[in-house]
Amino acid sequence: MSGTKFKFTTPKIRGxxxxxxxxxxxxxxxxxxxxxxxxxxxxxxxxxxVGRDKAKRRIALTDAASSRPSSRFPDITVEIARQRAANxxxxxxxxxxxxxxxxxxxxxxELTVQQAFDEYKAEKPSLRESTIKAYEDAMNPVLGDWxxxxxxxxxxKEVLNCHNGYxxxxxxxxxxxxxxxxxxxxxxxxxxxxxxxxxxAFAGDGKDAPKLNFKKxxxxxxxxxxxxxxxxxxEALPDAGERSTWRGDVxxxxxxxxxxxxxxxxxECASLEWDQVDLRKKTVTYEETxxxxxxxxxxxxxxxxxxxxxxxxxxxxxxVFQVGDRWLxxxxxxxxxxxxxxxxxxxxxxxxxxxxxxxEAAEVPMLTLKRLVNHATAEHDVTAGYITxxxxxxxKQSERIALRILKKAKRSKQAFGKxxxxxxxxxT
Numbered sequence: 001m002s003g004t005k006f007k008f009t010t011p012k013i014r015g016x017x018x019x020x021x022x023x024x025x026x027x028x029x030x031x032x033x034x035x036x037x038x039x040x041x042x043x044x045x046x047x048x049x050v051g052r053d054k055a056k057r058r059i060a061l062t063d064a065a066s067s068r069p070s071s072r073f074p075d076i077t078v079e080i081a082r083q084r085a086a087n088x089x090x091x092x093x094x095x096x097x098x099x100x101x102x103x104x105x106x107x108x109x110e111l112t113v114q115q116a117f118d119e120y121k122a123e124k125p126s127l128r129e130s131t132i133k134a135y136e137d138a139m140n141p142v143l144g145d146w147x148x149x150x151x152x153x154x155x156x157k158e159v160l161n162c163h164n165g166y167x168x169x170x171x172x173x174x175x176x177x178x179x180x181x182x183x184x185x186x187x188x189x190x191x192x193x194x195x196x197x198x199x200x201a202f203a204g205d206g207k208d209a210p211k212l213n214f215k216k217x218x219x220x221x222x223x224x225x226x227x228x229x230x231x232x233x234x235e236a237l238p239d240a241g242e243r244s245t246w247r248g249d250v251x252x253x254x255x256x257x258x259x260x261x262x263x264x265x266x267x268e269c270a271s272l273e274w275d276q277v278d279l280r281k282k283t284v285t286y287e288e289t290x291x292x293x294x295x296x297x298x299x300x301x302x303x304x305x306x307x308x309x310x311x312x313x314x315x316x317x318x319x320v321f322q323v324g325d326r327w328l329x330x331x332x333x334x335x336x337x338x339x340x341x342x343x344x345x346x347x348x349x350x351x352x353x354x355x356x357x358x359x360e361a362a363e364v365p366m367l368t369l370k371r372l373v374n375h376a377t378a379e380h381d382v383t384a385g386y387i388t389x390x391x392x393x394x395x396k397q398s399e400r401i402a403l404r405i406l407k408k409a410k411r412s413k414q415a416f417g418k419x420x421x422x423x424x425x426x427x428t
Contacts, residue, residue, distance in 0.1 A: 005029055008082075017042075034085040045071045057122070113148070116186045119185075134174065155197055237249070248334065259355060264349075268286065271327045303395070359397070362404050
């Protein structure tokens with residue numbers, strides 16, 4: 001079985017494996033609209049997808065009146081899921097809104113925060129699982145008992161008091177931004193003549209007025225004069241730790257790969273799997289990224305020779321940068337070692353900015369540079385839709401950036417996985 005569409009059967013669904021990084025969406029060939037989602041933890045749930053594009057909605061196939069109200073497999077069988085989906089499609093054809101029907105006669109004004117949040121998640125199929133989890137992790141501890149309060153019983157003053165009184169300001173901001181999104185969606189989708197109390201609470205214009213925006217984006221990178229020292233620190237990581245679980249060799253390769261590709265540290269580098277890598281074609285492929293989703297074409301990134309050399313020396317397994325049975329997701333101690341040697345506040349994202357900066361200095365065309373690092377282009381940029389550099393053109397520009405980085409760091413090309421210092425190398 002391959003692809004995302006097949007005839008649902010119990011053995012096939014039971015044999016489905018989760019993706020460790022994202023939710024999988026699979027569709028039944030027999031009944032159009034019937035789908036199954038598989039979470040990274042392996043939970044499988046049936047849903048009905050209706051509408052198209054931005055009007056698309058996924059509706060959980062729950063049935064409160066049934067002896068098996070759950071939409072999860074194997075709580076309900078494939079046959080029950082098909083029956084529920086067919087019944088729901090029939091109701092939609094007759095003009096019944098299944099979500100409104102599930103809500104019953106509850107007035108939209110009377111919904112609780114939790115009910116509105118549940119509807120928000122159900123009616124926003126474009127939401128990533130990571131976004132949903134971030135909202136839940138922020139809202140549940142910050143809002144607490146508010147989740148059971150009626151949505152429009154909360155006042156702007158209460159919003160401010162809750163925000164200002166919570167210990168973690170960052171988490172409070174995240175919770176209020178999530179709550180604001182829930183209000184906006186609920187008001188819009190139900191065509192209510194209501195005000196958003198979160199928007200009112202944070203609408204002040206004065207410099208002392210509370211805001212929901214976060215700190216200004218960092219603009220730090222590895223300066224040309226610091227690249228050699230940074231390489232020294234990263235190359236020393238394998239021998240920099242004393243504990244038995246220390247994997248400085250993996251961290252070293254990960255940090256170098258990030259620098260030579262400019263890709264995002266966790267979602268595109270650290271969690272990279274071998275089935276995304278083609279060493280023969282010298283590419284990595286992403287089905288879903290921060291700037292794309294499952295309905296978009298795969299993103300294929302050509303790699304320069306330095307990145308390929310790093311990959312070639314990595315042992316095979318599920319993940320490229322694997323530690324134990326998963327990828328190296330906690331790099332804080334390795335970052336601290338690099339900072340201690342360089343005397344900087346370097347973060348892995350600085351490597352992405354360094355790659356971009358070196359690309360600009362090398363006069364790499366901006367559209368090519370954005371595509372190399374999988375950076376979003378403006379939707380209104382018509383030119384971007386016509387100018388599509390080939391993979392080989394992109395690779396050549398990536399090679400130029402890699403060579404420039406090596407020269408600025410007074411390094412030769414990597415030989416057998418080790419970066420060799422050339423202190424007398426001319427730096428242009």
